[in-house]
Amino acid sequence: MPGSTASLRAYVITRVILMVPMLVLLLTFTFIILRVAPGDPVSTIYGERGNPQVIDRIKTELGLYDPLYVQFFRYLRDVFTGNMGTSILTQRPVIDEITSRMPATIELTFSSMLVASVLGIGLGTFAGTRRDRLPDFATRLYGALAYNIPIFWFGLILKLIFAVWLGWLPVSGRFSPRLSPPPTVTGLYTIDSLLAGNLPAFVDAVAHLILPSLTLGIVLSGFFVRITRVNVIHAMGSDYVEAARARGIPERSVFFRHGLKNALVPVITTMGLTFALLFSGAILTETVFSFEGMGRFVFLAISYRDYPAIQGAVVYYGILMVVISLGIDILNAFVDPRIRY
Amino acid sequence: MSALLELEHLSVTFETPQGPVHAVQDVSLTIEGGSIVGLVGESGCGKSTLGRAILRLLPENATVAGSVRFAGRDVLALSPKEIRDLRGRNLAMIFQDPMTRLNPLMRIRDHFIETIRAHNPAVRQGQALERAKKVLADVRVPSDRLGMYPHELSGGMRQRVMIALCLLFKPALLIADEPTTALDVILEAQILQLLQSIMHEYSMSVLLITHNLGLVAEFSDRVAVMYAGRIAEEGATPPLFREPRHPYTQGLLRSVIDLETTSLYSVPGEPPSLLGETAGCPFYPRCDKRMAVCETVYPEPRLVGEDHRKVACHLY
Amino acid sequence: MAGWFARGRTSLVGRLIGTFLGQSRTIAGILVWIGLGVVLTILVLALLAPFIAPFDPNTKVASPELPPGGAFVMGTDRGGQDVLSRIIWGSRVPLAIIAVSTTISLALGLPLGLVSGFAGGRMDRGILLVMDSIYAFPGLLLAIAIAAVIGRGILNISFAIAVVYIPTYFRVIRTHVTSVKQEPYVEAAVALGMPRRRVIGRYILPNVAQSIPVIFSVNAADAVLTEAGLAVLGLGLPPGIPDWGFDISLNWQRFDVSWWATFFPGLFILILTTALTFVGEGLNDILNPLLRKREYKAGAQA
Numbered sequence: 001m002p003g004s005t006a007s008l009r010a011y012v013i014t015r016v017i018l019m020v021p022m023l024v025l026l027l028t029f030t031f032i033i034l035r036v037a038p039g040d041p042v043s044t045i046y047g048e049r050g051n052p053q054v055i056d057r058i059k060t061e062l063g064l065y066d067p068l069y070v071q072f073f074r075y076l077r078d079v080f081t082g083n084m085g086t087s088i089l090t091q092r093p094v095i096d097e098i099t100s101r102m103p104a105t106i107e108l109t110f111s112s113m114l115v116a117s118v119l120g121i122g123l124g125t126f127a128g129t130r131r132d133r134l135p136d137f138a139t140r141l142y143g144a145l146a147y148n149i150p151i152f153w154f155g156l157i158l159k160l161i162f163a164v165w166l167g168w169l170p171v172s173g174r175f176s177p178r179l180s181p182p183p184t185v186t187g188l189y190t191i192d193s194l195l196a197g198n199l200p201a202f203v204d205a206v207a208h209l210i211l212p213s214l215t216l217g218i219v220l221s222g223f224f225v226r227i228t229r230v231n232v233i234h235a236m237g238s239d240y241v242e243a244a245r246a247r248g249i250p251e252r253s254v255f256f257r258h259g260l261k262n263a264l265v266p267v268i269t270t271m272g273l274t275f276a277l278l279f280s281g282a283i284l285t286e287t288v289f290s291f292e293g294m295g296r297f298v299f300l301a302i303s304y305r306d307y308p309a310i311q312g313a314v315v316y317y318g319i320l321m322v323v324i325s326l327g328i329d330i331l332n333a334f335v336d337p338r339i340r341y
Numbered sequence: 342m343s344a345l346l347e348l349e350h351l352s353v354t355f356e357t358p359q360g361p362v363h364a365v366q367d368v369s370l371t372i373e374g375g376s377i378v379g380l381v382g383e384s385g386c387g388k389s390t391l392g393r394a395i396l397r398l399l400p401e402n403a404t405v406a407g408s409v410r411f412a413g414r415d416v417l418a419l420s421p422k423e424i425r426d427l428r429g430r431n432l433a434m435i436f437q438d439p440m441t442r443l444n445p446l447m448r449i450r451d452h453f454i455e456t457i458r459a460h461n462p463a464v465r466q467g468q469a470l471e472r473a474k475k476v477l478a479d480v481r482v483p484s485d486r487l488g489m490y491p492h493e494l495s496g497g498m499r500q501r502v503m504i505a506l507c508l509l510f511k512p513a514l515l516i517a518d519e520p521t522t523a524l525d526v527i528l529e530a531q532i533l534q535l536l537q538s539i540m541h542e543y544s545m546s547v548l549l550i551t552h553n554l555g556l557v558a559e560f561s562d563r564v565a566v567m568y569a570g571r572i573a574e575e576g577a578t579p580p581l582f583r584e585p586r587h588p589y590t591q592g593l594l595r596s597v598i599d600l601e602t603t604s605l606y607s608v609p610g611e612p613p614s615l616l617g618e619t620a621g622c623p624f625y626p627r628c629d630k631r632m633a634v635c636e637t638v639y640p641e642p643r644l645v646g647e648d649h650r651k652v653a654c655h656l657y
Numbered sequence: 658m659a660g661w662f663a664r665g666r667t668s669l670v671g672r673l674i675g676t677f678l679g680q681s682r683t684i685a686g687i688l689v690w691i692g693l694g695v696v697l698t699i700l701v702l703a704l705l706a707p708f709i710a711p712f713d714p715n716t717k718v719a720s721p722e723l724p725p726g727g728a729f730v731m732g733t734d735r736g737g738q739d740v741l742s743r744i745i746w747g748s749r750v751p752l753a754i755i756a757v758s759t760t761i762s763l764a765l766g767l768p769l770g771l772v773s774g775f776a777g778g779r780m781d782r783g784i785l786l787v788m789d790s791i792y793a794f795p796g797l798l799l800a801i802a803i804a805a806v807i808g809r810g811i812l813n814i815s816f817a818i819a820v821v822y823i824p825t826y827f828r829v830i831r832t833h834v835t836s837v838k839q840e841p842y843v844e845a846a847v848a849l850g851m852p853r854r855r856v857i858g859r860y861i862l863p864n865v866a867q868s869i870p871v872i873f874s875v876n877a878a879d880a881v882l883t884e885a886g887l888a889v890l891g892l893g894l895p896p897g898i899p900d901w902g903f904d905i906s907l908n909w910q911r912f913d914v915s916w917w918a919t920f921f922p923g924l925f926i927l928i929l930t931t932a933l934t935f936v937g938e939g940l941n942d943i944l945n946p947l948l949r950k951r952e953y954k955a956g957a958q959a
Contacts, residue, residue, distance in 0.1 A: 147934070150927065153924075317798065321794065
């Protein structure tokens, strides 16, 4: 046992170190794209109506006329010192924009992942154990439909039915305007209201999360259904399952300890990939439900060529993706002893 | 005295999209206590299916007909709970490929604890581990392997662990389905000698399923030769090998190479498809001693000679 | 080229068509037929739009936001345009996007995967690192970034979407190539001195090509959804071209008043993408048993 813990630690350290080249690659890529792009933030915002001399001056102040490599090194230096500059669009420090919006997206992402995995893995297991019979086909149909639903459209429908027509759930936003949000500890309204012991606030925050999470979660569950099903079928047909049965192990143990556990290992691996899907979907979901998170902000930043904001957002997403994939890899190594050397 | 295992007119048919596949047809076989019976045949002749049928480990699309009596009990009529109790306790099976037969996520000791608890829920963990260490000693596996995961063990060691898992409850019969095919020759010899010594120690019978004639010749008391889902010939090992009676057995033994071999022989043709109904002797197309009757009438096994050999051939 | 096809039963095309027709009665076969049927219907709608659509999609033909009924089977939208006509005309864009973007993804991803998988070594690892970085990044975000840079228009949007899916083709092809590369017959060919290009072209490519149809259909479905996503966010095609995604972006704020103008475009997106998925799943079920059988024959001894 000491052996495997040490190898786990070594594995984690290796992976953390590998984070750096990926991140640098990502930053370089962003920088190139942004500088290659026609249009610059100043002209985009002020349009042709601006005074050319004023525009010129602002551009010089922003360093946009400096040679590219100078801009690149300044950019790298800024990123690594945490200075993301000021958003051209909102005139606030980029870092503030990110920190104020990040919690919303995190809340949305995690609750959607919860919905998606419970629904997806549950249905996938259900289908995998009843292969080629009606429940299997019905579930596969669900999987195919769910994954292909346009997120935006689905969100609108849910909103229309449950918020507008039935009035069961709030229409948009993160929080009711008539209540005051809990004091900020993490920025996640759900956690913060629990920490403050404020139950009505908690309920309100959750209520606002339900529809967006269902929108994103149901669409993503389609993906999980398919993967889980395939892996459950594969695991239940494996040699060690047959050998376990031959030893007289009761079917329930065979299913859970030998079949399902092994089936979930590749599913967990794939979870890492699905976070990327979640962030993509979050952009659309946040827009439909006016959920003030990073997704919406990033989109606006890109549309207006708000360089500092874009760079900050890319760094944010980059770090997030790398951390999440690291988390998934560690989780994987923890769950599957074969990976740990 | 009734035999340990009695198979009577056992048939296994698989329902496939292409039609019924008769993997095992009308097989009757007896295994006495304290003996090793070898079951030989080419790939696809149905011997592995037969082994699984005895333990009722067949997939859902399989239909079993006939009877399987183990220690007087009708195995095919047992309830799921009863068959689970039987498996691993009185009747055990080891499989061909040891590399994939252990749960990769479970430590070796957990495999043992699980198996022991499956049959004896009241056993405490400490007791179970003691039991595990004892059987591991019998198969000559050091007990430090208990804390390891399957992927940390070599193939030979994994196979021994599999055997140990089967020995936990001193089964009366061990079905060994190609136990050494995936191992190298040296390991093969070791494993089989191990099986032999365990047999005597545990007074256990073995059904050795293999395509390796040499193994059967050396280790088994009796041997049954299978072809296209049926038993072609069955009898005591020494006389059968000395004087094979069925043309297929003769062909098999002629194909074996030894130091005197100067030219290679193989039985011409291929085994028949097991799909759909057929009439006559399945070996008919390849037999060099065939007669007209062989094409249309299946030769039921008949007793031939002083050694009471069962042969399914019209020649006798 | 003719030799490639003339190999009859063993050629990829022959095998595909053969198993395809032979599997018509299975569930997988039916799925593929249904999916193809739907896709072809939509294709026909797109091609015959000028003749089928009751009204001009870009002209105001009635009061805005009329509910479905009467002359306007699907109602009218905010601009007073007939929703049905916009649906029919709008089918052209997703189909065009599919055609262009999957071609680009395949044209770039396939050779890269082949070369990278076959060559191995540092080049392989380098390309893999780049591809994995793209793959790990949220797809829509990447498409947004590229679209923002290169501007609007069908080709540009297709290119943006294509870039997102190149890594998918790359990875699948590369994995397949690396496993096929180790097959004895490939080793034999190389040992006999066959030039690398021929080894790839004659041995590896036909094998690997089996996985392409399946990726293609998944890719196509995703491309439609990404395009819709871009359109909804205002980064799609310039206004004036009827497009299902664009219609959603146009009408969604009035969803509570005139739900039909948003509902039908979204519904058709769902129908098209699901049909493509059916084709993909069906093909997967049909082609995979083939794959499994081959792997089995190669490895099993018993």
